[in-house]
Amino acid sequence: MSEVQGLDGCVQRLVHPHKVAMVRGQTPTASEIDRVSGLFKLLGDPTRARLLYALLEAGELCVCDLAAATGAAETTVSQALRLLKASGVVAGRRDGRNVFYRLSDAHVRMLLDITREHAAHEGASR
Template sequence: MSQAVALDACTDGCVHPDKVALVVANAPDPDELSVVTQVFKLLGDPTRARLLYALLEAGELCVCDLAAATSTAESTVSQALRMLRASGVVAGRREGRNVFYRLSDGHVRMLLDVTREHVVHTR
C-alpha cells in the first residue's frame, strides 16, 4: 500500500461512536449547507474574488472604481456585484447616479482575511 493511501484511509476499520455522534448532532441542516456551498461557489470565481479583495482593501467603491482597480469591464463588474449582492456578500448604497458597494459585514471580511492568511501561510 502506498504512503498516500495509508494516510487517506482507515487501516483498522474502527468507528468512534462518540465522535460520530458529535458530528451528526452538530452538522448543518441541508438548507444551511446549501447556502454555505453557494457562498463558497461565489468566492470561487477569480473575478468575484478580486472584487471582494478590492472592497476589503478600500472599504467602499463604485462600479467604475472597481472596474479600474481590477482591470475588469464595468459590465462584468456589474454582473458580479449583482450576484454578490443577491447572496448577501456585498451591500450597496446609492449616491446620486452611482452605487457604492462594500462588504456586507464583518463575517465576510473575516472569511476573506482568514482565507488569504491560510494561502500565504501554506506557501
C-alpha cells in the first residue's frame, strides 16, 4: 500500500498506486471532459434524442418531416436542430427554401447505435 495527499489535504491510502498513476497519465484534459460532458447533456434531452434517431434511420430530413416523424412542434425541432448543429452533431444542406439535416459523421451514428444497444442490454438484464 502507498499513500498520497489529496487535493483537500487528506492523506489517502492507495491499494494499487501503479493503476492510479496510469489513470492520472491517461485522463482526458479538462477541456476534453467539458466537451464530452456537453455532448452527453445534448444527447440527454428526449426530444433531441428522438430527432437524432429519426435522422439515423432516414438519413436526411427537413424540419417539417422531422416534426411529423417525432411528433414535436416545428419550432421545437428548429430550436433543437440549432443546438445540435452548433455542437457539430448534425449538418444541414440547403435545397431552395428547405434545409435538409443529417447526422454530421459516422462517429455520431456509432454513438447512437452503441447507446441504443446498451439501453436495450440494460433493459433486458433487469
